[in-house]
Amino acid sequence: MDLLIFVLLIILAVFVLKVSLISLLFYSDIRAAQGKDPAAKSFLEVLFLYPGVHALVYYRIGHFLYRMRLFFLARLLSQFARFATGIEIHPGAQIGKKFFIDHGMGVVIGETAIIGDGVLLYQGVTLGGTGLEKGKRHPTIGDNVVIGAGAKVLGNIVVGDNSYIGANAVVIKDVPADSTVVGVPGRITKQEGRKIDISLDHVHILDPIMQAMEELQSRIDKLEKK
Numbered sequence: 001m002d003l004l005i006f007v008l009l010i011i012l013a014v015f016v017l018k019v020s021l022i023s024l025l026f027y028s029d030i031r032a033a034q035g036k037d038p039a040a041k042s043f044l045e046v047l048f049l050y051p052g053v054h055a056l057v058y059y060r061i062g063h064f065l066y067r068m069r070l071f072f073l074a075r076l077l078s079q080f081a082r083f084a085t086g087i088e089i090h091p092g093a094q095i096g097k098k099f100f101i102d103h104g105m106g107v108v109i110g111e112t113a114i115i116g117d118g119v120l121l122y123q124g125v126t127l128g129g130t131g132l133e134k135g136k137r138h139p140t141i142g143d144n145v146v147i148g149a150g151a152k153v154l155g156n157i158v159v160g161d162n163s164y165i166g167a168n169a170v171v172i173k174d175v176p177a178d179s180t181v182v183g184v185p186g187r188i189t190k191q192e193g194r195k196i197d198i199s200l201d202h203v204h205i206l207d208p209i210m211q212a213m214e215e216l217q218s219r220i221d222k223l224e225k226k
């Protein structure tokens, strides 16, 4: 009986030590998550229950291993994190301070992605490549950028500081700082708070095939008239 109590106390001590260490080392990341999610009620809730925070903790350890050139271990950890959280962050990616992934399921961040400070991603975001290219092939995201649910940011492009990428947008070109981008392909609708694209077709914005069909139809109409 005494032995059982002793073992339980040891387990409890290890757990408390682990939680304290993570809280200390990742304090600013956890606080950032708390600040960015209006639903977050407490530090402990974020620490224990937010997959975005857990994925970041695994990533930071994996990135350290990657920089030590322990590539297999680093990938092993990132794959475990993917299994546990549904978020896949390549350990080679470079991520700044106060980064937060809200909800998280389905997020993919590629090996050569670079992410600035204070960035917020929602579920389903991909920071990926456009094909089988080598070298720097993933995006560079500036400080304080928000990327909406399901958005895809592809290729070696730069998203400037303080920009917003709308939910489900597909961005394949550079985005200047302080811009809002929505749609497929992504178009800038606001810059420095001013609306700039009044001709945006919101009805078909998420259906590029329909848009291409309509363009073809209008060309056929023109040819038939001739």
Ligand SMILES: CC(C)(COP(=O)(O)OP(=O)(O)OC[C@H]1O[C@@H](n2cnc3c(N)ncnc32)[C@H](O)[C@@H]1OP(=O)(O)O)[C@@H](O)C(=O)NCCC(=O)NCCS
Binding pocket: 103, 122, 147, 148, 149, 164, 165, 166, 167, 168, 169, 180, 181, 182, 183, 189, 190, 202, 205
């Ligand atoms: C893109 C976004 C940041 C725009 O916010 P905003 O600056 O307040 O812009 P507005 O709401 O004034 O919208 C500007 C225009 O873009 C359109 N728009 C907004 N978001 C859009 C989107 N994701 N896709 C397509 N069009 C969009 C609006 O209909 C509006 O069109 P209008 O000018 O014809 O009225 C925001 O709509 C968004 O998508 N945020 C992501 C949030 C998210 O992923 N939440 C998940 C929580 S779980």
